Amino acid sequence: MDIRAATIEARDFVEANELFQARGWTDGLPIVPPGEELVEKMLSGIQRDPNEIVAAIAPRNSEATVADIAINAVMAGCLPEYLPIVVAAVEAVADPAFNLLAIQTTTHCCAPLIVINGPVRECLGLNSGTNCFGQGSRANATIGRALRLILINIGGGIPGLTDKATGGHPGKFTYCVAENEEASPWEPMHVAMGFSAQQSTVTIFAAEGPNNVSEHQSNDPEVILTWCADALSKLGSNNLFAGGQVFVALSAEHARVVGNAGWSRTQARDYIFKRAGRPLRDLFFHSAIARQTVDSYRPYLAGKPDDTWVSVAERPEDIFLIVAGGEGRHSVVICGWGGHMGNQVVTRVLPDYVNVCHIGT
Amino acid sequence: MRFYVPTAERGQAAIKRAPALGGIKDSQVLLLSNGKACGHKVLNYFGSLLAEHEPSAATEFWNKRTFTMPADSKKVDQYALEVDAVVTAIGD
Numbered sequence: 001m002d003i004r005a006a007t008i009e010a011r012d013f014v015e016a017n018e019l020f021q022a023r024g025w026t027d028g029l030p031i032v033p034p035g036e037e038l039v040e041k042m043l044s045g046i047q048r049d050p051n052e053i054v055a056a057i058a059p060r061n062s063e064a065t066v067a068d069i070a071i072n073a074v075m076a077g078c079l080p081e082y083l084p085i086v087v088a089a090v091e092a093v094a095d096p097a098f099n100l101l102a103i104q105t106t107t108h109c110c111a112p113l114i115v116i117n118g119p120v121r122e123c124l125g126l127n128s129g130t131n132c133f134g135q136g137s138r139a140n141a142t143i144g145r146a147l148r149l150i151l152i153n154i155g156g157g158i159p160g161l162t163d164k165a166t167g168g169h170p171g172k173f174t175y176c177v178a179e180n181e182e183a184s185p186w187e188p189m190h191v192a193m194g195f196s197a198q199q200s201t202v203t204i205f206a207a208e209g210p211n212n213v214s215e216h217q218s219n220d221p222e223v224i225l226t227w228c229a230d231a232l233s234k235l236g237s238n239n240l241f242a243g244g245q246v247f248v249a250l251s252a253e254h255a256r257v258v259g260n261a262g263w264s265r266t267q268a269r270d271y272i273f274k275r276a277g278r279p280l281r282d283l284f285f286h287s288a289i290a291r292q293t294v295d296s297y298r299p300y301l302a303g304k305p306d307d308t309w310v311s312v313a314e315r316p317e318d319i320f321l322i323v324a325g326g327e328g329r330h331s332v333v334i335c336g337w338g339g340h341m342g343n344q345v346v347t348r349v350l351p352d353y354v355n356v357c358h359i360g361t
Numbered sequence: 362m363r364f365y366v367p368t369a370e371r372g373q374a375a376i377k378r379a380p381a382l383g384g385i386k387d388s389q390v391l392l393l394s395n396g397k398a399c400g401h402k403v404l405n406y407f408g409s410l411l412a413e414h415e416p417s418a419a420t421e422f423w424n425k426r427t428f429t430m431p432a433d434s435k436k437v438d439q440y441a442l443e444v445d446a447v448v449t450a451i452g453d
Contacts, residue, residue, distance in 0.1 A: 007366060011362065153369075266387075
């Protein structure tokens with residue numbers, strides 16, 4: 001196989017690991033050294049030319065080929081079947097709407113959250129249920145990690161040098177989840193966005209870490225959704241100052257309460273939209289500079305009365321409502337990086353062949 | 362054993378570097394700030410380097426107030442008619 005990528009010599013896997021660590025080609029964790037055989041096997045998972053350029057990755061703007069992505073996917077521990085997902089995730093983050101240059105270099109903590117919908121979830125064994133934002137699933141763990149390694153190694157997002165995140169968050173190691181479509185009372189998120197249920201999609205969101213919403217008593221949808229909205233409305237999130245988009249991942253149990261009460265996805269989403277925010281006076285509390293900041297990002301708020309309502313999102317469609325997680329009354333809300341600073345959620349459709357299961361056959 | 366390098370390095374041609382700012386003698390350079398203190402500091406430093414090395418070049422400071430994004434391309438085109446080079450700050 002003709003793979004146009006530089007190579008390096010090492011005595012064995014242990015030495016290769018130390019070499020890659022010393023060169024800064026990792027996220028700090030040990031990697032699977034990308035030997036020729038493993039990279040060729042990884043490339044068998046995708047029906048594309050290994051030397052095809054997929055995208056230029058900011059801030060370095062190096063052009064990533066399919067093979068470059070495969071090399072990093074090997075290092076992350078991916079199976080070949082995961083490669084089309086990783087390639088689609090790279091295409092999504094490189095979409096100008098995502099503003100990767102800013103996401104890679106910002107002082108904000110955000111990391112690209114990968115949300116996967118459609119039949120591919122089952123084929124790859126992606127976890128959408130219990131502990132889906134946590135450890136335990138090879139697919140979730142390594143797909144998210146592969147994207148991070150690509151952002152480091154090809155994009156040049158080097159902590160302290162170009163990645164200037166003040167604190168970052170653990171999702172910068174890996175951040176990948178699937179929607180629990182089977183437990184959802186509604187159509188899957190990608191179907192609500194206009195794709196078909198037979199298609200699989202990858203959606204990328206520049207995300208803070210997940211925030212837990214623990215609500216254990218009520219069977220009233222308004223209570224569950226109000227608590228989610230409140231958790232999204234914290235002072236200090238970029239969303240309050242710059243608008244943008246947010247994710248709400250209702251647990252299977254919370255979603256069942258809302259769905260059983262006859263609420264549609266749109267109703268639930270609109271309810272959260274109306275309540276996720278704060279009056280303008282809260283943003284300006286003791287801070288004239290904050291007023292300048294808000295006026296810059298959201299000029300239409302300049303001169304408005306202090307009791308003007310400021311939503312965390314610009315439109316109801318900017319509240320991305322999914323069902324993720326298992327039984328238990330803990331949902332998750334996730335704030336973003338901020339839409340008025342020039343960042344939008346991006347979705348890519350996966351090729352049809354990923355929807356045919358091969359793993360274990 | 363041979364291992365692939367994960368950095369997409371195939372020579373310098375693969376890396377799209379920022380264009381060099383050459384031939385700026387007697388030119389007018391617009392420093393386009395983004396409203397953040399650190400960006401302003403970097404542009405100021407750039408302006409002082411210009412003053413030191415290319416004293417005939419004149420600099421002017423404007424504020425685009427879009428913190429993280431390049432200035433609107435139409436505006437940059439408009440500025441480009443008025444000056445010889447536009448240097449813009451983004452991000453933090």
